[in-house]
Amino acid sequence: MRRNFILYYLFCVFFISGSCKKEQAEGFFDYRTLGASAHDLLSSAKYPSLQIEIQYMPGYAPDASALNNLVTFLNSRINKPSGINIIQEEIGPSSLSVSSLNNIVNIERSYRNYFTGNDVISVYVLITNGYYSGNNILAISYWNTSFCVFGKPIDDNTDQPGDVSRSVLLTTILEHEFGHLMGLVDQGSPMLTNHRDPANGAHCSNPDCLMYYNVEAGFTDIISAVPSLDANCIADLKANGGK
Numbered sequence: 001m002r003r004n005f006i007l008y009y010l011f012c013v014f015f016i017s018g019s020c021k022k023e024q025a026e027g028f029f030d031y032r033t034l035g036a037s038a039h040d041l042l043s044s045a046k047y048p049s050l051q052i053e054i055q056y057m058p059g060y061a062p063d064a065s066a067l068n069n070l071v072t073f074l075n076s077r078i079n080k081p082s083g084i085n086i087i088q089e090e091i092g093p094s095s096l097s098v099s100s101l102n103n104i105v106n107i108e109r110s111y112r113n114y115f116t117g118n119d120v121i122s123v124y125v126l127i128t129n130g131y132y133s134g135n136n137i138l139a140i141s142y143w144n145t146s147f148c149v150f151g152k153p154i155d156d157n158t159d160q161p162g163d164v165s166r167s168v169l170l171t172t173i174l175e176h177e178f179g180h181l182m183g184l185v186d187q188g189s190p191m192l193t194n195h196r197d198p199a200n201g202a203h204c205s206n207p208d209c210l211m212y213y214n215v216e217a218g219f220t221d222i223i224s225a226v227p228s229l230d231a232n233c234i235a236d237l238k239a240n241g242g243k
């Protein structure tokens with residue numbers, strides 16, 4: 001059965017809360033503004049390795065192919081000579097079918113185990129079992145080393161006849177959200193040439209680019225390829241310590 005065109009888009013919230021900062025110890029690296037650690041993610045100077053902690057709710061484990069794709073993508077763009085390590089853990093389900101940003105932040109604060117320190121920069125990815133605030137939003141980036149993926153709308157729109165595969169969509173989402181942590185577009189990695197989409201925040205104006213605001217809107221019935229970063233986005237990453 002062919003479904004309606006996928007309308008969902010990747011929404012990126014710039015979450016800045018003074019009340020959160022009060023809980024942070026001096027020098028605490030994580031829980032800062034989106035894009036604030038773009039250079040440290042891209043370069044090896046301070047952090048030669050990257051650790052990715054993925055916590056998922058029951059039934060929403062990421063597939064191995066999506067994670068392999070993510071690591072390949074990251075290795076092509078960031079300098080982490082000591083490697084990229086993924087740690088996965090299942091956590092309990094949320095009773096909320098619809099989560100707010102505060103719900104998500106509270107889960108991260110309760111369950112996140114790994115933080116940036118010594119020579120390892122740590123990124124936290126939460127995959128929930130519900131929707132985001134009643135909207136058809138697939139993921140949000142909200143801090144310098146955190147983002148959340150909403151499992152339910154992804155499952156609702158994948159792996160049925162006429163749908164994109166779940167693995168391809170999840171790969172696209174993971175890579176797009178990492179693009180935000182890496183400072184795209186002009187949110188931590190300054191633009192060399194103007195390619196920010198003025199109507200859609202920290203996104204690329206090129207509809208073929210991974211960092212286009214509704215990147216998966218390009219998905220038609222049969223999609224097998226994850227969108228790539230375009231030359232402008234790659235140039236910004238290179239200029240900020242990436243490759």
Ligand SMILES: [Zn+2]
Pocket residue numbers: 010011012176180203213
């Ligand atoms: Zn986005």
Ligand SMILES: [Zn+2]
Pocket residue numbers: 195204205206209210211212229230231232233
């Ligand atoms: Zn781009």
